[in-house]
Amino acid sequence: MPDTATDVAAARQQGDTARRASSIGLKGIRKEYPGGVVALESVDLQIGAGEFFTLLGPSGCGKTTLLRILAGLDEPSAGSLTIGGVAVTETPPHKRSVNTVFQSYALFPHLSVRDNIAFGLKMRGVAGAERDTRVKRIADFIQLGELVERRVDQLSGGQRQRIALARALVCEPDVLLLDEPLSALDAGLRRKLQVELLRTQQRLGMTFVFVTHDQEEAMVMSDRIAVLNDGVIQQIGTPQQVYERPVNLFVARFMGHDNIFAVSARHERRITTPIGELTGERPCHGAHVLIRPETIELSAPESEGVEPGKPLNRLFCRVEERFYRGNNVEYRLALEEGGTGATLIAEISNCGERLFRVGDRVRAEIYPEDVVALGDEGSTS
Structure with missing residues (x-):
């Protein structure tokens, strides 16, 4: 069995010092839905540029809601949000330098790998020649170069995960949000892709915000972890701090x-x-x-x-x-x-x-x- 911890340590040492990344700041973020259901309660959080930061907690704790607020897909009921020091609380999703990889991958099964990766660039009006160059570069980077002409429905779960990642990265966002992208995979493939994902983040130097309910996954991949419960951050720290020195019974x-x-x-x-x-x-x-x-x-x-x-x-x-x-x-x-x-x-x-x-x-x-x-x-x- 591969030693995931050793592979991850090696991946961290391969980090590119030329970072294209943005810090994230959340202040007093609250989200209340109609009927008085509070999903987030006064969340304060600072995420450093180039950090692999994980939101960890059980189902319904508010971690996906927080990710959707970062993406601009949900509006906070109160509080403010900055990305790269710029206030974006009221900025629509398409004007934020943020992309999201969803749990379902949300790929187009009838399109080829090339067309799936290029979709976001096409929507942004990127010219054909530049679009082809960028798609080839990211496909090679994610080790999909030999598969670009295949249809998505002909590929494995691990290959589809890489396509979703490539489609998000090709637009060169400053922040990548990942909503439990490995949860549907079997244990062996999941371990392998944890390392691949971390290596990708380290090579690009990009800010990753990762959502998971899996404690081991969070500890293996993260620079820091925020543990959430009932819409409240319980603890923020390195994997070692959160595991060895939990602050309360819940953690x-x-x-x-x-x-x-x-x-x-x-x-x-x-x-x-x-x-x-x-x-x-x-x-x-x-x-x-x-x-x-x-x-x-x-x-x-x-x-x-x-x-x-x-x-x-x-x-x-x-x-x-x-x-x-x-x-x-x-x-x-x-x-x-x-x-x-x-x-x-x-x-x-x-x-x-x-x-x-x-x-x-x-x-x-x-x-x-x-x-x-x-x-x-x-x-x-």
Whole structure:
């Protein structure tokens, strides 16, 4: 299986320094539909020129509405929008240097690849000779050069995705908006096109705003991520920040975290949880804490442990369940004492490490810095 993370890292290193891109600024964006349904509530957002920025969240959270406002397809009920420092809140779609790739691709099945790519240029009145030159250049760039005479309905899903991308890029927009363009593809093709899409963005140096509900996809491709829920931005940060340091319960749960425990008592850095007393790196003011499974170290109780003498959180457990996942092994652990029946999940890399069996007694060690305090549901502080 290809290493998507490695491919993405290589793609990022191939970025073209000659950027054709625009920054985006949103201030106080609100969208209310007839009947009082609020899709977006006071969204403030700054997207840098040349950034691959992702809007992440569940269905109905407002991410596609926000993308449509950027495209000019929807008008905000309040607030202002700038692209490249120019106010465009009331500018119609065809006068914005923005193009959109939709989830359905919206291609013309009866037309050839060449005619699909050229459609936007034709609508803008670009002369035939220049239009042919630009279509050939972008078709070669997207590796479609040998397919330009074929009809779209003769091509695969991955090829159609590239045609939709080429049609959007050929008009040379400063900003490209992508509304879940990979969601209908199978897992293998989706991984491949994630890398292709990122490589394209890096070569062009263009600002990409990408909408998805897939957490892994967002983390693999993005420079930064905005997590939305109920029309409100919950957190903005790099993939590492959003995954490792979620600010509240919603973000933690949406990013797929399981080890979330209520705090019943606290004294400075010491807190009481359903898995016993824990020490954090700093005083905990949140109502819950998160412990990511991959940060937990497991060892046999009789061993010296990870770092003997270091003030780690040490819990003695028994293995209730074990799930082999190829690259890693997931353990579900029951606390022997000090807990209240809660389960602790640990995830260990399967790289020659000892595999514990169901029923084995183990010692779980957690660094204080890996006890992450969470705000309440919906809190962004």
